[in-house]
Amino acid sequence: MKVTFVQLDGVEKTIEAVEGETLMEIARDNGVDGILGDCGGSCSCATCHVYVDEPWQATVGKPDDVEEMALEMVYDVMQENSRLCCQIQLNAETDGIRVKVAPGEY
Numbered sequence: 001m002k003v004t005f006v007q008l009d010g011v012e013k014t015i016e017a018v019e020g021e022t023l024m025e026i027a028r029d030n031g032v033d034g035i036l037g038d039c040g041g042s043c044s045c046a047t048c049h050v051y052v053d054e055p056w057q058a059t060v061g062k063p064d065d066v067e068e069m070a071l072e073m074v075y076d077v078m079q080e081n082s083r084l085c086c087q088i089q090l091n092a093e094t095d096g097i098r099v100k101v102a103p104g105e106y
């Protein structure tokens with residue numbers, strides 16, 4: 001399955017990924033600019049903030065309460081489609097997902 005990240009400079013990176021991985025792991029392991037994943041995916045750093053493209057928003061759904069709290073760290077650049085990509089796990093339904101890396105202070 002494939003995942004596409006649009007980096008801050010506008011350059012798109014499409015990566016071949018494996019079901020069960022999170023978007024953060026895929027980004028980190030493939031050098032996507034702007035995704036640090038500092039907390040290792042425990043939903044506490046917000047250095048994996050992305051904007052989910054419209055067609056995929058319903059598939060991935062909204063952040064839960066814990067993720068909402070972590071997203072408050074990036075409230076200044078938060079949008080309706082903000083998600084922390086360590087909380088998005090790939091499955092058959094997310095094959096082809098496209099997200100934009102959100103700007104941050106890190």
Ligand code: FES
Pocket residue numbers: 024036037038039040041042043044045046047048070084085086087
């Ligand atoms: S990697 Fe830290 S919140 Fe996602």
